[in-house]
Amino acid sequence: MKTTNAEAIIVCNKVNKWYGDFHVLRDVSVQIAQKEVVVVIGPSGSGKSTFIRCINRLEEHQEGDIIVDGIPLGNDVRNIAAIRSEIGMVFQQFNLFPHLTVLQNITLAPMQVRRQSRAEAERKAMELLERVRIPEQANKYPGQLSGGQQQRVAIARALAMEPKIMLFDEPTSALDPEMIKEVLEVMKDLARSGMTMICVTHEMGFAQEVGDRVLFFDQGRIVEEGTPETFFDLSAEHHERTRAFLDQIL
Amino acid sequence: MSSNSQPTTIYQQDVPRRHAPITATGVLGWMRANLFRTWFDSILTVVATLFLISAIIGFIEWTVGAANWYSVLRNLSNLMVGSLQASPEALVRVNLMTLLLAFGIGVSLRAWSRVGLRGWLWTAGVSALFVVIPALTSTLPLPPSMVTSGSIAVVSGSVSETPISTFTFIGRAGETIRLAVADEAGQDDQNLASISAFGDRAADALINAARAQVAAQTRLAEIERLLSDESLAAGQRALLTSERDNLTEDVEVISERYALNSADVAVRVLAADGETVLVEGLLSPGGEALTYTLPEDGWYILDHAVQAEEANTLLQLQGVYPVLERSVTRTRLDADGNPMVSRTGQTQTESFIQHVRLTDDFTTEAAVPRIDGEDVTRYLFVNNQYRGIRDLTDYLVLHFGPFFERTGRAVLPSVGLVALGYLLMQLLDRVLPPVPPAPKLSRRVAFWLWFAMPFVVYFIIAGTDARNWGGLFLTFLLTAVGIVLSFPIGVLLALGRRADDLPVVKYFCILVIEFVRGVPLITVLFLASLALPLVNPALSEVPGAVRAMVAITIFSAAYLAENVRGGLQSIPPGQVEAAKALGMNPVQVTLRITLPQALRAVIPALVGQCISLFKDTSLVAIVGLADLTRIADIIVAQAEYIGLRRETYLFVAALYFIFSFAMAYVSRKIELSGSGAARQVQL
Ligand SMILES: Nc1ncnc2c1ncn2[C@@H]1O[C@H](COP(=O)(O)OP(=O)(O)O)[C@@H](O)[C@H]1O
């Protein structure tokens, strides 16, 4: 593990959340250090998405504390804005803005939220497109790109806000096998560059290569946590739910 | 499977790509796939085609042979601007506005689209029609006028027409009139029946009688032919024989019955005073024609007397045409030529009678000549309409050419301004080319032009009297104001209705939307025009057109709100989440993400609404406004244009269609623009 002793940038303490009367997150507590890459794994419906969406307040938790970079998440609108500008998020369905070109998708938030000049925002957008290896698509519309390209634009769009933390919610699940690799490459680059990342993904290769820690969710609880090496080692000791899950995917 | 040692089958042979078979592509393929796919399709296609062809032929026959487009030709400016036509200043303002809009369209064409060679050729070709057609048709001879001079009343059916011997007409200085006996037409009934000309009442009766006779003769010949057949059944033979006997009783030769063209006619052309004889002469059958060049503009009197006790002679006149009477209202001018203003601040108007020559725009305001204290008859020609079966030449010279000539006066300058706007912007883009990410300069010009347009138009229009607004102009104003104002209101209502965290706003919006949608537009119009003054008497001072605008705006905003709401609902929640995750606030999310996508998604619905708004403005007639449809109503109610409903309403329908179609066309262009092209919008 790279930075075990660094100060935690995300602190979740006994976080609880309900949808109506349905208890989705149950006493979720976790601390994530700066530059740490955390992989979140678990069966479908176990609350992984809900968990990471609580971190940038796309979902509201009802009990417990979430503190991001020293800012507690509550109903204070200014805190929410501050936290969102520190956190980038990448969605399973890309969620690019279809009415804007690739370049406009990337420059919109820096210009609107960070009040950057168009020239500045576009210069940086082109840098990011270089980084995700699709500078030639800058003036196309999302509808004209392949899924893999779209997801890389989505990553560039999130990075344009210069976030300290990146959240990935199953970024490769909607992609054809041929395209998964190109997105994972970009994510690995990002991890190596020292970005703090929380990734919901079932890509074992990715987890083992760049992951620092694996969190296993089941029915709204973290039932197991460990390094990728031990977590994916079937011979090691595991929670029964973990073992059942690993049996399915390995 | 039997064994896992069995190898996979490998197909090495490549199948080369070929063109699609000819029967599947091109016109042939299209027809096969769409018109003749099954037996049933083929039958439908044939039936529909036959129906279409017969409808088109019928329409053309009617247009050329019978339709009388004078109600349209004579009322173009009335149809365009209504009562505003009385004020020259208002006309200047309306023209200015039209040209400005045309210029704006030209600028936009360059900014957001591209006119290729084909576009220019089309434009030039269509514009040329407005020049070439009138130029060509004006070289065609005008049809003559047939006037009966005689002493026998002509009977046709239930009418009996005594020839009139003195009538008045108008002419221009330098025009030559030609008077002669209509030798050919009066020769026999066949010729008489096929006259194609203007005619006085007696000539009209003669033509109708001759037609009936020709029809009877034809039937007689037919009966004779049938009877000559030996094998005819006895009953059949009896029927035909009695029909023949009945017919022969009635059959007579019209030209003989009225002693047509058997006697000379003494003619005189008198000056408008009714006394000075300008020229006189004797016209004899087969003899010389009398020609005379008119000395000045104005009224003349023609006086003719047949030189026999019992005879009718048909005269063929050239240069003598039907005269229309028209009542005109215009701004009253004082001695210095300035408009006179009443104490209440309104410009005064005056009404007077004009006389207009049917075949052109020649107009006189001089009083009708009088003899022995009586107006000389000026309605010699039946309903001032054309008599007989009009042939193609007469149709071209009387209706087709003048239509293009008159509409050309509006179309040509407008097209010119569109082209000017386009070319100026092209020049601008050439001289100052944009630095790549920045948009073309013409686009910026177009944006600001249209942004400023409502204010400029308001400034131009404000100088006209809203009480006089009418015609297509009023229809446009109501539509434009309705669209421009209802758009922001409708969007706000839609956003308000979705604001779940602001319940007061939400329920207010729901209330407004549902209330307005729950009542018909007519009711809203009535409320605005009748009930508002009850709320505050000062409101009755607001012109009706403005009150109608308010009503239309509110009405259309409610429907627009629902359309926009539908669009907002179609935006996947992921869009808002992504925007929020980027740190955008709710206002930014709405303005930059949801609204643009929602509006784009509902363009077809919005344009549909604009089109129906455009047509629904015709309801304002009910609250006393003279929009395009109402003006048409008013025109066909005038004695002069009685019986010309079909022509008038057809023209009005064509106007509505042209502009609705243009709106639909622009909407398709907008749908296809920007990301629409990427999404491959289905049209
Ligand atoms: N908006 C919602 N309302 C009610 N239930 C929800 C909502 N979103 C998710 N859930 C439920 O919460 C549970 C956790 O969902 P989610 O976090 O998306 O799971 P995961 O991402 O692990 O598949 C699921 O059972 C899901 O049905």
Ligand SMILES: [Mg+2]
């Ligand atoms: Mg999920």
